[in-house]
Amino acid sequence: MSDRLARLTAFADDIGRPVRICLVGAGQMGSGLAAQLGRMPGLELAAVVDINADRAAAALGLAGRDSVHVGAAGAPAALAAGRPVALDDPKAVAELDIDVVVEATGVPLVGAAVAHNSLLAGQDVVMLNVETDVTVGVYLDDLARSAGQVYTIADGDEPVCGKELVDLAHEMAFDVVCAGKGKNNPFRPSAVAGELQDEADRKHMNPKMLASFVDGSKTMIEMAALSNATGLPVDTVGMHGVTSEVDGLASTLIPAADGGVLSEAGRVDYAFGPAPGVFVVVTHQDETVRQEMSYLGMGAGPYFTLYRPFHLASLEAPRTIITTVLDRRPVLRPAGWHAEVVATAKHDIPAGTTLQGIGGDHVRGVTYRADQATEFLPLGLAENGVVQTDIGAGDPLPRSAVDVPASVISTLRSLQEMRA
Structure with missing residues (x-):
């Protein structure tokens, strides 16, 4: 068991029960998270909310919960008695004795209401709903801080993984030239859900969610969140979206003065090719350090690419819950509106x-x-x-x-x- 899991188990022992989690949204992302939570010591999936109560109950089953209480009437008493709760109305969440609410609907109208009501009710909020964050994240972050709660984007999504690489670069005294993600599906700006139904069914996805990937919206949302968290602006409307494998990023997503596409260093962008990971293109002011990077197999320089070849979406989200509960801090927040x-x-x-x-x-x-x-x-x-x-x-x-x-x-x- 890791040190953090040991701390979490000790925390649960101290409060006399597991940390209670409410999941809002039991689609593909939510279901993966539910299955993970059923195997995490010190955490308990206590409630699930979905527009379809049967799907909410099924998500609780993925977490190993049974004797599910369905419906808002009597839900607080059922929860107090140790029974999990399946709901179809997110308004009921704020009435429950819940420690952390995980919002995974991907719908801004829903995510904003859930996050706002939960923070006011004294519940921490972990967002898998980046769509909401890029719309009202600054307000929600301010509200959480004033209320003594935590509001955070979840580990496993590209903005958090990208921010971790930016932080790594800064902690090694590198200059960040470009931070971004690889796009790993076709880009058809006019794509609509109806034409993607068969593919969505094969992938067990909501067709509107799949359309948001294909039409580019999801990439734009994720990179906006990364920009707001790091302060690195986008270089141009819609970003450049170059086509490049990992090895080519250090000669492409660099300033135009050095043969790249950026107007200047310190930008957020994306690329077709290095998918599904995240990357940071860096340089260093010291020639000795640049030589060491070349010696370590990071390329000829003066630009180098740090690359994380995966992001595990909802499967990494429990790490955010642990950080929220034990350290009382967000893993990613909008530090400004960039x-x-x-x-x-x-x-x-x-x-x-x-x-x-x-x-x-x-x-x-x-x-x-x-x-x-x-x-x-x-x-x-x-x-x-x-x-x-x-x-x-x-x-x-x-x-x-x-x-x-x-x-x-x-x-x-x-x-x-x-x-x-």
Whole structure:
């Protein structure tokens, strides 16, 4: 047993019970996490919330839980008696005696409400929902800090893995030239869920989630989160997205003055080729150190690539719960607002259209520098918005052209912008 697991077990012994986890969203990511939690000493999957209560109960079964109580009525008493709870309404989460809420729906409207209510209820929040974070993460982080709670993105997602490499580079006194991820699926900006149903079924995925990968939105969201966490801006609208294997990154994602594509060093970007890992291109001011890097097989220099060839998504998320409980700190938080993901038309959108959200038929995400995106609609606010004027294919949606209905996420976004 690792030292951290031993500490976690001791912590559970001290409080007289396992740390209680509530999972919101029992899709592919949530199910993988549920199976992991059933095998983690000191942690207990106590509740699962999903739009389908049967799927919530099935996720509890993956964690080895039985005698499941279904429904919000009587749920607090069932939990107190040691029974796991399956719910179909996320509003009930804040009423439960839960230590950590893991949000895994990928839906900004849901994620914002769950995170906000949970933090106010004294529950820590671990986000597998980066879509929410790039929309209202600064507000949620501020709220958590003021309430003495933890708000964090989960280990295993590219933003956290990328941030770890950035931190490693800085701790070795390297200059970070570019941090990013490899994109490992086709890029079809106009892709919609309906045309991906068969592939989604084979992969046991929600077709809208798969569409968000294929249309590029997920990559844009993840790199915006990395930008906000590190302070490294994107270099251009939508980033460069070069095609390169790992060995070529150190000659491609570098400043144009040295033969690369970047306007200058210190940027976030992505590449087709080095997938599914994350990378950081670095250099060092000292010639002796550069020579040592070459000796160690890291290339000819002066630029070098640090590469992590995997990220294990929800399977790594329990590590974040351990850090949250034992160390009371986030593993990744938006340290500032450096990048925005803008809703961009997949095709011509006529006035009067009610927009579908991420992975839907109407819009995809494109990453901008935050200061260049103030007049455009954030992707996380697009769902259910009503378009007031015709929008051309490929155009960013102006905020003034969309009537965004009142919701928790639109309110939190307004509060976040008021504090900026």
